[in-house]
Amino acid sequence: MEVTSLLRVYPDVTDREGLDRLEVLVSQWLALPEVAELLGTDITRVRRMIDDKLVLAVRRGEPRVLSVPRELVDPEPVPELPGTVSVLADGGYSLVEALSWLLTEDPTLPGTPLANLRAGRKTEVRRRAQALAF
DSSP: OOHHHHTSOOTTOOOHHHHHHHHHHOSOEEEHHHHHHHHTSOHHHHHHHHHTTSSOOEEETTTTEEEEEGGGTSSSOOTTHHHHHHHHHHTTOOHHHHHHHHHSOBTTTTBOHHHHHHTTOHHHHHHHHHHTTO
């Protein structure tokens, strides 16, 4: 499977363990209409943001609803996210694994990789993401 296809959102995600880990890490999930409302846009634009990896989404719950962690879009999407996700994908990370890594506290950083991206520490976050591949 090509690296770019690893990060596509599939309706039949079978990484139950990874999804269970995300349930613990994510404080609030938003459905696409909620994301659109929060960002003041429409669902078509939100889907484009997902395709462009500006926002990461997974299918969860019953029925399998496409959901976004609120941390990724509040107060706004993180412009550095697509490049960081690409680095993780190059290292073999799936969408669920990349999302888990972004939301997990890192003792060598002050907080999570996502919080560090928001704080402008893109280089340090990507350096750590690259090191994961080795």
